[in-house]
Amino acid sequence: SIHTGTIPSKTLREAVLYLTGLTQRDMYGQSYRLKEDITVADLTARTQHVVSREVDVIRSQLSRNHVSLFAGTGRFVDDHTVA
Structure with a gap:
């Protein structure tokens, strides 16, 4: 996956x-706050949402440019080869 780093x-x-x-x-004034107490769970959920949106954007760009995407694992064998 492109978002595991x-x-x-x-x-x-x-x-x-x-x-x-x-x-x-x-827009809403200086006292506006989405949540009074922000937890690590809130931060994690919002971050996952942002990452998911970015993945969608990248997939859309690849598709629009006719780039094939293959899911899997690999490793660099040398400077020019992934196996």
């Missing part, structure tokens, strides 16, 4: 901004 810090940052309501304060 580390989560980029920007993804975590965006999740925090969303959960704290910071990105919506221009």
Whole structure:
């Protein structure tokens, strides 16, 4: 899967901004907050949502450009070969 590595810090940052309501304060006012107490579970769920959306975008781009996608595992045999 393309999302099994580390989560980029920007993804975590965006999740925090969303959960704290910071990105919506221009629209709803400075006191707006999506949740009063944000838990690790909240952060994990939002991060998974963002990663899932990114996977969908990448799959769509690959499909639009007629790139075949094969699921599986492999390893580099040398500089130019995956087996």
